[in-house]
Amino acid sequence: MSGIAVDIADGIATITLNRPKSLNAIAREGNGTDVKARSPTDAPTRTIGNVRNSFRSNVVSTTTDCGKALYSHRKFLVAALNGPVMAFLGYFDFIYALPNAWLSMPFTYLGIVAEGGASVSFINRMGLGLANEVLILGKKKTAQELSDCGFANKILPEQLLIMKQLIRAGLNDKNDPDAVNLREIRLTAMGFAQGERFASGIPAKQFARIARKEIKHKL
Numbered sequence: 703m704s705g706i707a708v709d710i711a712d713g714i715a716t717i718t719l720n721r722p723k724s725l726n727a728i729a730r731e732g733n734g735t736d737v738k739a740r741s742p743t744d745a746p747t748r749t750i751g752n753v754r755n756s757f758r759s760n761v762v763s764t765t766t767d768c769g770k771a772l773y774s775h776r777k778f779l780v781a782a783l784n785g786p787v788m789a790f791l792g793y794f795d796f797i798y799a800l801p802n803a804w805l806s807m808p809f810t811y812l813g814i815v816a817e818g819g820a821s822v823s824f825i826n827r828m829g830l831g832l833a834n835e836v837l838i839l840g841k842k843k844t845a846q847e848l849s850d851c852g853f854a855n856k857i858l859p860e861q862l863l864i865m866k867q868l869i870r871a872g873l874n875d876k877n878d879p880d881a882v883n884l885r886e887i888r889l890t891a892m893g894f895a896q897g898e899r900f901a902s903g904i905p906a907k908q909f910a911r912i913a914r915k916e917i918k919h920k921l
Contacts, residue, residue: 715777769793769819783845783854792823797854799845805853808840808920812912813904828853840920 707718772779772793781787781794783803791797791805807820824833828851835841848854899905911917 773819788818790818791853792818792820792827797848798856798858799848799854801845801857801859803845803848804842805836805848806840806842807836810838810840811919812908813902814899824853 709716709718768790772790778796779794780796780798781791783791783797783799785803787803787805788807820833820837824836827833828836828848832843832851832853836843843853845854845857849857908917912919
């Protein structure tokens with residue numbers, strides 16, 4: 703089972719990641735391609751990415767597929783954050799968070815520098831200075847910090863119900879999905895750079911050292 707549930711109601715498709723034992727790590731059988739297939743582009747829906755405790759693993763085999771499925775999606779993507787999150791947030795058009803949500807990307811030590819397209823999307827969304835803190839230094843950012851810098855659109859006291867109301871009020875049929883899809887042009891080159899980094903073998907060597915307990919990492 704992929705642990706991905708999709709519900710379409712009232713013009714909104716809600717995609718829920720539900721693999722609590724692995725903190726919602728995206729496995730090969732449940733990667734972004736599966737998400738895209740389960741939310742048909744022909745359906746008149748807006749898409750919510752409901753991310754729960756979303757630490758990601760298996761990044762080598764899934765990150766590029768998931769990234770492409772998100773940045774090439776024809777509908778508006780809205781992330782609902784209610785726990786720790788990582789790189790794929792940069793692909794979403796709107797980000798709403800609960801007060802306890804936070805972001806961390808402690809990957810530089812592992813030799814991963816372009817995970818989830820963050821080296822491009824985070825700079826565009828939060829600015830170069832803060833993006834360098836997150837991507838290079840691995841600094842943790844709280845929901846309030848993400849909201850203050852414009853990375854998150856709003857901090858919500860409640861979860862999905864309010865978020866759906868916001869989407870209905872702000873996103874209507876007057877918006878052209880093809881215009882939104884211009885993000886695909888900006889992110890294609892970044893995807894190739896990400897693949898080249900994994901192909902270099904450096905991340906695999908670092909993960910192997912961790913597996914042999916030669917080094918430790920905060921993840």
